[in-house]
Amino acid sequence: MIASSRQLCARGLVLLAVLAFAGPRLLAYTPLAGSPVWPDGNIVMHLQLGPSTRLADGKTWNSAAIDMLAEWNKQMVRSQFTTVADSSAAVGDGNRVNNVLFSSSIFGRTFGTDTLAVTTVWTQGGRRVESDVLFNSRFNWDSYRGPLRTGANNAEFSRVALHEFGHVLGLDHPDTAGQFVSAIMNSRAGALDALTQDDRDGAAFLYASNAGVSAPVLTLPLVDQSPVDGDTVDFAVAVSGAGPFTYRWSRDGMVQGVSTAQWTLSNVAIASSGRWTVTITNSRGTVSSSMTLTVTARAVAPTITRQPSAVSARTGQSIAFNVAASGSTPRFFKWRKDGRDLGIPTASDTLTLTDVQLTDSGAYSVVVTNAGGSITSADASLTVTLPDTPAAIASAPVSTTAAIGFEATFSVIVTGTAPTTYRWSRNGVALPGATGTVATNNPTANLTLPRVAASDAGNYTVTVSNAFGSATSSAATLFVAPVSTAGHLFNLAIRSLAGTGSETLIVGFTLAGAQATGTPQRLLLRAVGPTLAAFGVTGTLADPRLDVFRGQTLTASNDNWSGNAEVSLYGARIGAFALASPTSKDAALIHSLTTGGYSAQVTGAGTGVALAEIYDASDAYTDLSLRFTNLSARTRVGTGGDILIAGFALAGTSPKTLLIRAIGPSLAQFGVAGFLADPVLEIYRGPQLIAENDNWPGTSDLQNSAAAVGAFFLPINSTDAAVILTLPAGPYTAQVRGANDTTGVALIEVYELP
Numbered sequence: 001m002i003a004s005s006r007q008l009c010a011r012g013l014v015l016l017a018v019l020a021f022a023g024p025r026l027l028a029y030t031p032l033a034g035s036p037v038w039p040d041g042n043i044v045m046h047l048q049l050g051p052s053t054r055l056a057d058g059k060t061w062n063s064a065a066i067d068m069l070a071e072w073n074k075q076m077v078r079s080q081f082t083t084v085a086d087s088s089a090a091v092g093d094g095n096r097v098n099n100v101l102f103s104s105s106i107f108g109r110t111f112g113t114d115t116l117a118v119t120t121v122w123t124q125g126g127r128r129v130e131s132d133v134l135f136n137s138r139f140n141w142d143s144y145r146g147p148l149r150t151g152a153n154n155a156e157f158s159r160v161a162l163h164e165f166g167h168v169l170g171l172d173h174p175d176t177a178g179q180f181v182s183a184i185m186n187s188r189a190g191a192l193d194a195l196t197q198d199d200r201d202g203a204a205f206l207y208a209s210n211a212g213v214s215a216p217v218l219t220l221p222l223v224d225q226s227p228v229d230g231d232t233v234d235f236a237v238a239v240s241g242a243g244p245f246t247y248r249w250s251r252d253g254m255v256q257g258v259s260t261a262q263w264t265l266s267n268v269a270i271a272s273s274g275r276w277t278v279t280i281t282n283s284r285g286t287v288s289s290s291m292t293l294t295v296t297a298r299a300v301a302p303t304i305t306r307q308p309s310a311v312s313a314r315t316g317q318s319i320a321f322n323v324a325a326s327g328s329t330p331r332f333f334k335w336r337k338d339g340r341d342l343g344i345p346t347a348s349d350t351l352t353l354t355d356v357q358l359t360d361s362g363a364y365s366v367v368v369t370n371a372g373g374s375i376t377s378a379d380a381s382l383t384v385t386l387p388d389t390p391a392a393i394a395s396a397p398v399s400t401t402a403a404i405g406f407e408a409t410f411s412v413i414v415t416g417t418a419p420t421t422y423r424w425s426r427n428g429v430a431l432p433g434a435t436g437t438v439a440t441n442n443p444t445a446n447l448t449l450p451r452v453a454a455s456d457a458g459n460y461t462v463t464v465s466n467a468f469g470s471a472t473s474s475a476a477t478l479f480v481a482p483v484s485t486a487g488h489l490f491n492l493a494i495r496s497l498a499g500t501g502s503e504t505l506i507v508g509f510t511l512a513g514a515q516a517t518g519t520p521q522r523l524l525l526r527a528v529g530p531t532l533a534a535f536g537v538t539g540t541l542a543d544p545r546l547d548v549f550r551g552q553t554l555t556a557s558n559d560n561w562s563g564n565a566e567v568s569l570y571g572a573r574i575g576a577f578a579l580a581s582p583t584s585k586d587a588a589l590i591h592s593l594t595t596g597g598y599s600a601q602v603t604g605a606g607t608g609v610a611l612a613e614i615y616d617a618s619d620a621y622t623d624l625s626l627r628f629t630n631l632s633a634r635t636r637v638g639t640g641g642d643i644l645i646a647g648f649a650l651a652g653t654s655p656k657t658l659l660i661r662a663i664g665p666s667l668a669q670f671g672v673a674g675f676l677a678d679p680v681l682e683i684y685r686g687p688q689l690i691a692e693n694d695n696w697p698g699t700s701d702l703q704n705s706a707a708a709v710g711a712f713f714l715p716i717n718s719t720d721a722a723v724i725l726t727l728p729a730g731p732y733t734a735q736v737r738g739a740n741d742t743t744g745v746a747l748i749e750v751y752e753l754p
Contacts, residue, residue, distance in 0.1 A: 037170045037206050037219040038128050039238045040078045040261055045069060045168075046087035048101040049135075055143040061157065062086065064143045065100060068162040072169060075200045076207035078238070081165070094122055094346035096130050098168070102137040107343070111136045112316060112355045116155050119167035122348045128220075129347065131168040135160065147191040159184065159193045171202045206240055215285030216241040222278065222291035225329045227268050228299050228371065236262040237289050239280050248279045251293075270295045299372030302327035308364065308380035313356050314387040321351040323377055325368045334367045345369060356384050390469025391416035397460060397476035401519040402452040403483045403620035410447045410460050412473055414438045420466045427458045438464070454480050479519070481622035487656030487729060489628040489752055490616035491574075493647035496635035498527075498541050499607030507600045507612045510630035511593055520592035521626035522618050524570050526561075527587040527602040528611040531580040541608030546587035547601045555598075561588040570617040590617065595626060621651065630709065632749040634667075637676050637736055639743060644736035646748045650729045656752065659705045661696075662721040662736040663747040666714050676744035681721035682735045694739060696722040709751040724753070 049061035059067070062085045069081040089097045093107040105111065106118050115136055122130035135141065139155040148156060166185050173187040174180075183198040206219060220238030227233050238261060239245065249256040249263075252274040261280075265272065277290040306324035313319045325331055332345035337360075342351070345367075353360055363379040394413040402408035414420055422445035424434035434447055445462055459475040498505035511521055525548060529541035545559040561567055563582025570590060571578065579586050587602075602612050612633070618625060637644045650656050660683065664676035683691040696702060698716035705724055706714070714720050721736075736746050 037238065037240075038079050039220050039236055041080075042082045043079055043098065043168070044082050044084060045098045045100050045133075045165075046084045046089045048087050048089070048091060048099055050102065055157070057144045057158070059143050059158070061143075064158045065161050068158055068165055071162060071195055072165055072203055075195070075203035076169075078240070078243070079207050093120060093132065093343055094130065094348065095344075096122070097132075098130060099132045099134075101134060102141075103134040104137050106134055106354070107132075109353075110357060110359065111138070112357055115355050117160050117164050118354050119164045120354060121167075121352050122346065123350050123352075128170065133161070133164045133168065145193050156193075162193075162195070166199065166203070169203055170206055171199070174198065214241045216245060216280045216282050216287045218280075218287050218289055221289040222276065224292045224294075226294045226296065226300065226327060228328055229268070229270055229295055229297050231268050231295075233265045233268050233272075233293065234262070235265065235276070235278075237278050237280065239287060241282055243282060246281045248281075250277050250279075251275065268293075268295055270297065296328060299328040299370060300326075301373035302331055302368040302370050302375050304368060304375055304377050307378045308366065310381045310383070312383045312385070315357055315384055316355055316387065318352065318354045319356055319382065320353075321364050321366070321380055321382075323349050323366050323368065325349070325375075327368075328370045328372050331368055331370045334369070336365050336367065338362045339365075353382075356382070358384050358386070360384050386417065388417045388468055389415065390471070391420045391464040391466040392469075392471050393462070393464060393473045396474045397462065399477040399479070399519065401479040401481060401622065401624045402449070402456075403481060403622045404454060405451055405483070406619045408449045408452050408456070408478055410462070410476055410478075412445050412462055412464075414443050414445050414464050416464070416466050417468060418466070420464055422462050422464045424460060424462045426456075426460050428461075449478075452478070452480055456480055479624055481624045483620045484623050484625070485653040486621075486623070487650050487652035487654045487727075488621060489631060489648060489656070489658075489750065490621075490651045491614065491647070491649035491731075492628070492631035492633070492750070493611060493613045494633040494635065494748075495532075495609065495611045495645050495647075496633070497607060497638070497642065498544065498602045498610035498612075498635075499604055505602040505610055505612055506634050507602075507614060508597065508630070508632040508634075509600070509614055509628055510597045511595055511626045512629045513595075513625060513627045519624075519626070520594045521616065522570070522590060522592045524567065524574065524576065524613075524615040524617040525556075525589055525591060525600055526567075526571075526576070526579075526611070526613040526615075527558075527600075528579070528613065529586055529604065529608060530584045531577075531586050532609060532611060534580060537609055539609050541602075541604040541610040542606065543585040543604055544587050544610050545603050546589065546612075547603070548589075548591060548593075549599045549601065550593075550596055555593070556589055556591045558587045558589040560584075561586055564588065564590070566590040570615075574615050574617060576613065576615060593626075597630075616651075627752070629752045630749070632747060634745065634747045636674075637679070637738055637743055637746045639737070639741045644746055644748055646734045646736075646750070647731065648734065648750050649731045650727055652729050655726050655728045657724065657726040659702070659709060659711070659749075659751040659753055660723050660725065660734055661706075661711070661714070661747075661749045661751075662693075662734070663714070663749065664720055664738075664744060665718050666712070666720050667745065667747060669712075672745055674744050676736070676738050676746040677742055678719040678739035679721050679736050679746050680739050681723065682737075683723065683725060684733045684735065685727075685730060691723050691725055693721040693723045695719045705751075705753055708754060711749065711751060 047062050052061045073080050091099045117135045120132045140153050141155050141157050143157040163184055171185050174183050175186040181198040182196045216239035219240050247259050249258040273295045276293050279288045302325045304325050308321040308323050311319045333349055334345040335342045335351040361384045365379050366377045368375050392415045394415050397410040397412050418440050420438040424431050424447040457480040459477050461473050461475050463472045494507055496505050527544040527546035529544040532540045548556040567588045602610050662679040662681035664679040667675040680694045702722050
């Protein structure tokens, strides 16, 4: 496996390179006990990587893989990689085909979050019978030489393949075994993209390089076999070292007429039973391997002689379950987890899991089967835990603004091995009682100030600690401001026909202010359809959907509010009417936004009357708060009850001056067809008409006000409508109708003037 953080951590049975001491280089490679290697001959790799365009270095997936296999072949004598390009062989785990492919899983198991590739290994006794290489298709792959390229989702194929093919041979990570050498097989290879001397020496040791003559070392031992009278028995052994080798086979001390590393005994008889031994010799020494051959007249049912043992591991490690069984051969092993089969029966008595994750924890067992019957092993547990890691902060606290007397909260997400404690400080001084322990199921460290005072202003940090280390967050500033009585817009509501396409109800708004902080503004947004029936409205939109955009980017959406507790809480606080029931098809959400322009769009499967509402749902308004500086809506204006009605509200105790415009003809410059030819604008407070305009007069105060707030220009002789009003706090409605009961598309705008 290779992690996307460039940690090279492929798994398999391993070879460890011992660190060289000062002076002449001493090679002391030691295979782990039972480490399997391939027998003499070809190691056939089935390349199933699919088509590719030319990669950055001019290669294709196939040519890049073949080149990396060739690099290893230069170090080996008794075995060589060969390839089948674009192979059509079956892909599977335990099928004795060495598959090389891109995949979204490890034969059904999930890749680790940062895992680039995984090498799986199948063994039978001490024999390697299959090794598959799977490259994680989630990543963006390319092939090039030199330093790794930046990008969290980038992966370089050639060096990953070179590393993984080393695992196919039987090499593991020297650095995770305490060896500090330069090697492509290290778990952290960085920009290294070629074999080093350590890599070459490891492959040469396992597969007998030409560099000098060494005594034979057993790499593939004999395995006890228990065939039935008349079966065929295969004998195979392998060694490393320098050839030529001689092979002498004997049974119970009697030399047999065989002199090869592999041979077959056909139609075996009971008389063939005994202790079989092979002695391998070269010019530097001798090594032997033995096996017991037990031939029976009929199949003997399997018996488990050694149960699989419980295993504990950290995430990312590799583990193996082993079982030993007697009874007639061949024996087949079907491994299971929590009583469910993990795959088809194979000849492997070992289950190897690479890059284990928390979800791999469970009870593992194996069903052993031969011609005489079957038996199931006892369960062996696998317990996977997170690695011991120092305490760290995954998300820093965020600066915020609070009004005096209201609540303020800072929060961070904490990582690291539990238990992890935290301590909050203001301006570098620890706050009394602001400590705690992070819970495993809720890894947050929070600081809540229930009633903010002016003295609470300052820079806040948190320090998190566990047994393996500590970390301190960056500072977040608390800005404290008194509650402001300044007049400001805090609500807009538009009731209109809504639906799909051109009949989408679109409400625009702009947030500005809070120059000293980046604190977002909490808003309540609603698209009400079915609940309008309670107010006598007919033809309502049956199932409205609400989408909030910043430019072309969708920032939030809701279809069916489902009784959301925050929506109910803040709706009650600001005095919005209650929605009919938690199961109504109305849409609503609480959403926090920063400075900028936004639009809320209301759509439905059909058409109908809908009410779009936007409320300032902040706890309190201060001079540092974000505020609405512009509210607008574009929709179709009808007659009678279908005219455009926009409700807006002002809060605070001081009056606020507003520019209010009803645009019809000037929409033509934006490509809007079917615009309202002559809009009439009327402003009401309750039932009282307080201002109206039909055909704006083009006066300098209106022109200058529009320029001051960035509103688009209106031609002086247009029939659009506009007024400037200074209004006290309270609710208002702006009604737009067509002169002489004409209809069409109109835009209503409400601007805060400086």
